[in-house]
Amino acid sequence: MKGKFITFEGPEGAGKTSVLELLMTELSGTEMEMIFTREPGGIHISEKIREVILNKEHTEMDSRTEALLYAAARRQHLVERVVPAIESGKIVLCDRFIDSSLAYQGYARGLGIKEVLSINEFAINGLMPDLTFYFKIDPKVGLQRISKSSEREKNRLDLEELSFHQKVQEGYEKVIDMFPERIVVIDAEKSLEKVVAEVKNKLKKVISF
Numbered sequence: 001m002k003g004k005f006i007t008f009e010g011p012e013g014a015g016k017t018s019v020l021e022l023l024m025t026e027l028s029g030t031e032m033e034m035i036f037t038r039e040p041g042g043i044h045i046s047e048k049i050r051e052v053i054l055n056k057e058h059t060e061m062d063s064r065t066e067a068l069l070y071a072a073a074r075r076q077h078l079v080e081r082v083v084p085a086i087e088s089g090k091i092v093l094c095d096r097f098i099d100s101s102l103a104y105q106g107y108a109r110g111l112g113i114k115e116v117l118s119i120n121e122f123a124i125n126g127l128m129p130d131l132t133f134y135f136k137i138d139p140k141v142g143l144q145r146i147s148k149s150s151e152r153e154k155n156r157l158d159l160e161e162l163s164f165h166q167k168v169q170e171g172y173e174k175v176i177d178m179f180p181e182r183i184v185v186i187d188a189e190k191s192l193e194k195v196v197a198e199v200k201n202k203l204k205k206v207i208s209f
């Protein structure tokens with residue numbers, strides 16, 4: 001039996017990683033076999049690409065180069081980690097995937113959502129998520145959260161202007177309109193406990209635990 005591929009999306013500081021960590025703890029005792037992973041990263045080569053993309057000294061990086069690097073990291077992560085897990089029946093919970101590229105590179109960087117979708121179609125070769133949670137939050141609130149966090153050093157993308165992060169949010173709204181059946185919107189400005197409860201509730205509709 002094939003597993004499922006579930007992704008978590010949203011602006012900076014929306015709470016995706018915190019929710020995934022709590023889900024990992026709460027669902028680890030259940031019968032469902034799950035893996036938790038992230039983009040860009042999740043495996044050796046893609047973590048190396050992550051370091052190149054997010055290094056705050058790499059201010060000269062061209063937007064198309066950035067889009068191609070995310071797509072390359074995505075391809076390797078899918079082949080090495082995501083596809084084998086799904087084929088062995090596991091549930092894969094992934095922090096960010098293709099919708100990040102559509103919102104950040106396609107819309108906020110101005111490369112075009114369709115153009116970025118097209119390079120990513122080559123990378124993913126048909127493997128779209130079964131379900132995506134979009135963590136909706138005012139970008140200002142998300143950025144305030146990461147500024148307060150002592151564990152989080154700001155990367156090159158975090159350091160973009162507020163106007164860039166507002167465009168990311170607009171980009172996500174467009175992506176949601178393109179894929180309304182796949183993407184579930186979660187109010188990420190609620191307390192962490194409430195967000196986790198809402199995600200678990202929606203998850204129960206696609207997997208049993």
Ligand SMILES: Nc1ncnc2c1ncn2[C@@H]1O[C@H](COP(=O)(O)OP(=O)(O)OP(=O)(O)O)[C@@H](O)[C@H]1O
Nearest residue numbers: 011012013014015016017018145146149190191192
């Ligand atoms: N619902 C919440 N209410 C208040 N603070 C929260 C909530 N969720 C997460 N936080 C805090 O906000 C900060 C960012 O959270 P987290 O790293 O989980 O976000 P993220 O969506 O993974 O961000 P990024 O994509 O930028 O890495 C952390 O300090 C976390 O403790």
Ligand SMILES: Cc1cn([C@H]2C[C@H](O)[C@@H](COP(=O)(O)O)O2)c(=O)[nH]c1=O
Nearest residue numbers: 039040070096097100101104105157158
């Ligand atoms: C997958 C992906 C990510 N990004 C951006 C989004 C964030 O600013 C960083 C990743 O950092 P996080 O702390 O792990 O959320 O990269 C992007 O622009 N395009 C993408 O495809």
